[in-house]
Amino acid sequence: MTLAPKDAERLLYARYVEPAKSPTKYVVGFHTPTGKVLAIHRTVAETMVWFQPPEPPRLDGVDLQSEPNNGNHNINGPLTPLSRPDTLRARIDSATALNRFLDWYDGVAASDAVPTTPRPTDFAASYAHFQDLVTQKSGEPFTRFDEGLIAAWESYKPRVRDYALELLAADQWTEDQIGSGEILGKVISAIEIQATHGDRTNNMVFWQNRFGHAQRDHRALLDAERDERDKQRFERLFFDLYRSDHDEGAIFEGLRDLSDGKYPLLAYLFFLKDMGRFMPIQPTGFDRVFSELGIELKTLRNCSWENYQTFNAVLNELRGGIERQTGLKDVRLIDAHSFCWLFSTLLRQAANGELASGGKINERHLGAREKSIADIKYSVNKTVFNSNGQVVPRTVKEKELRMSDAELDKRIRELLEIQGDRCAITGLPFQFQGAHEDSNMLPSLDRIDSNGHYEASNVQLVCRFINFWKQASDDAEFRRLMHLVQGVG
DNA sequence: TACGGCTCGTGAGATATCGT
DNA sequence: ACGATATCTCACGAGCCGTA
Numbered sequence: 001m002t003l004a005p006k007d008a009e010r011l012l013y014a015r016y017v018e019p020a021k022s023p024t025k026y027v028v029g030f031h032t033p034t035g036k037v038l039a040i041h042r043t044v045a046e047t048m049v050w051f052q053p054p055e056p057p058r059l060d061g062v063d064l065q066s067e068p069n070n071g072n073h074n075i076n077g078p079l080t081p082l083s084r085p086d087t088l089r090a091r092i093d094s095a096t097a098l099n100r101f102l103d104w105y106d107g108v109a110a111s112d113a114v115p116t117t118p119r120p121t122d123f124a125a126s127y128a129h130f131q132d133l134v135t136q137k138s139g140e141p142f143t144r145f146d147e148g149l150i151a152a153w154e155s156y157k158p159r160v161r162d163y164a165l166e167l168l169a170a171d172q173w174t175e176d177q178i179g180s181g182e183i184l185g186k187v188i189s190a191i192e193i194q195a196t197h198g199d200r201t202n203n204m205v206f207w208q209n210r211f212g213h214a215q216r217d218h219r220a221l222l223d224a225e226r227d228e229r230d231k232q233r234f235e236r237l238f239f240d241l242y243r244s245d246h247d248e249g250a251i252f253e254g255l256r257d258l259s260d261g262k263y264p265l266l267a268y269l270f271f272l273k274d275m276g277r278f279m280p281i282q283p284t285g286f287d288r289v290f291s292e293l294g295i296e297l298k299t300l301r302n303c304s305w306e307n308y309q310t311f312n313a314v315l316n317e318l319r320g321g322i323e324r325q326t327g328l329k330d331v332r333l334i335d336a337h338s339f340c341w342l343f344s345t346l347l348r349q350a351a352n353g354e355l356a357s358g359g360k361i362n363e364r365h366l367g368a369r370e371k372s373i374a375d376i377k378y379s380v381n382k383t384v385f386n387s388n389g390q391v392v393p394r395t396v397k398e399k400e401l402r403m404s405d406a407e408l409d410k411r412i413r414e415l416l417e418i419q420g421d422r423c424a425i426t427g428l429p430f431q432f433q434g435a436h437e438d439s440n441m442l443p444s445l446d447r448i449d450s451n452g453h454y455e456a457s458n459v460q461l462v463c464r465f466i467n468f469w470k471q472a473s474d475d476a477e478f479r480r481l482m483h484l485v486q487g488v489g
Numbered sequence: 490t491a492c493g494g495c496t497c498g499t500g501a502g503a504t505a506t507c508g509t
Numbered sequence: 510a511c512g513a514t515a516t517c518t519c520a521c522g523a524g525c526c527g528t529a
Binding site: 026300301 | 520521522523524
Binding site: 284 | 490491492501502503
């Protein structure tokens with residue numbers, strides 16, 4: 001007795017209503033209620049089901065095959081789990097046998113299917129590669145997460161998050177606000193964080209309009225502001241996410257369906273909820289580093305709760321590996337995330353040949369930074385002293401230092417922070433005292449209005465050569481001229 | 490009949506260019 | 510600087526077909 005695939009297909013449609021993706025000429029597949037997938041070949045003579053482990057018990061009319069023969073090119077997209085080597089295949093003899101099999105398969109609890117977290121193949125070797133790249137880039141190897149290159153590149157994420165949580169103010173939400181647009185507005189503001197200077201811009205979600213509205217990760221949220229039904233749905237899910245203990249998986253899937261599967265957006269929203277468990281993601285970047293580490297996980301176009309949980313589990317596993325390699329204690333989830341992100345960026349730069357030429361330009365370590373801060377203070381004091389009522393051949397402008405030493409120190413640190421260690425006028429990265437190879441790139445305190453005094457609101461940090469060039473000219477005019485020069489270059 | 494090499498089309502994402 | 514549009518690149522999906 002045999003069961004023709006077209007009859008099997010009819011049964012599958014009756015049971016699961018719609019296929020996991022539109023059928024191809026050769027293959028049709030379905031999701032089960034527990035989130036597994038199964039598929040059959042449509043053109044072979046008898047019904048052969050591809051399905052995920054575990055192996056079924058002995059069932060009448062169900063004949064487990066020794067080989068999955070799942071090399072078919074149409075097993076992809078939502079059916080990708082079936083392209084794994086541990087996929088099983090069974091020949092099904094009859095309609096009743098198929099139903100028997102499906103009853104069993106549908107009943108396989110999702111917990112049985114919890115995928116083992118993929119691990120790096122040789123973390124020690126990968127870590128050595130990472131150190132090599134860090135050293136090429138910054139001149140010294142990685143030692144800890146709170147200083148050096150990794151701190152400079154990555155420390156902004158928790159800061160952006162803190163600010164986002166303020167804007168979100170989820171603790172003030174009330175259930176009757178759902179549908180009002182207020183919650184949606186708060187979520188949007190917690191996404192669209194743009195610092196006019198420096199590094200507090202939210203780059204975890206691609207939200208800016210630079211490449212057009214359609215490209216923005218949170219487009220669906222913006223559109224929902226003008227769509228009562230979607231507004232209601234979004235706000236219900238946001239309320240559930242931040243204010244209830246409803247099933248996080250269901251919320252994730254719900255948001256995904258509403259927002260077009262934008263993985264970075266979803267991950268960011270969950271990162272806001274709990275940075276102890278959830279990390280932001282940029283699929284291309286993380287796939288790059290996972291492939292380097294030999295971790296079998298593809299996140300690109302795989303935005304699902306299961307995939308996201310695996311992603312976070314992988315990072316969680318890496319914490320131990322990083323602790324063992326570095327000897328550091330208490331490596332946090334976000335540290336593992338930063339490690340991957342920096343590694344990924346370095347891999348990309350190395351691939352593009354940007355590492356060698358970058359040389360020491362990005363070199364920064366705390367010692368050098370501290371020296372630079374001291375230097376700046378010293379030179380300001382000197383400037384002010386020199387221009388205080390002395391008799392000189394030409395008129396010297398009166399410049400007052402309207403800050404105490406401690407205030408000046410604090411302001412310089414603030415500015416370095418806000419400006420992301422870059423020149424306020426040219427955007428070039430600063431080099432710091434002792435770690436520099438070009439003294440023109442040392443930071444220098446500039447008065448925005450050259451006729452004003454040294455006070456907190458009138459100062460910015462610029463490259464030393466910019467300060468020389470700018471002399472007494474007006475800030476706006478000088479910026480205009482600089483842009484002309486940059487345009488020519 | 491199954492596998493897998495191959496090609497071609499598609500679309501997302503990244504980047505370049507142009508206009509304001 | 511910012512926004513809109515054009516262009517490029519790459520991975521993936523789908524199907525064809527030669528080989529075993």
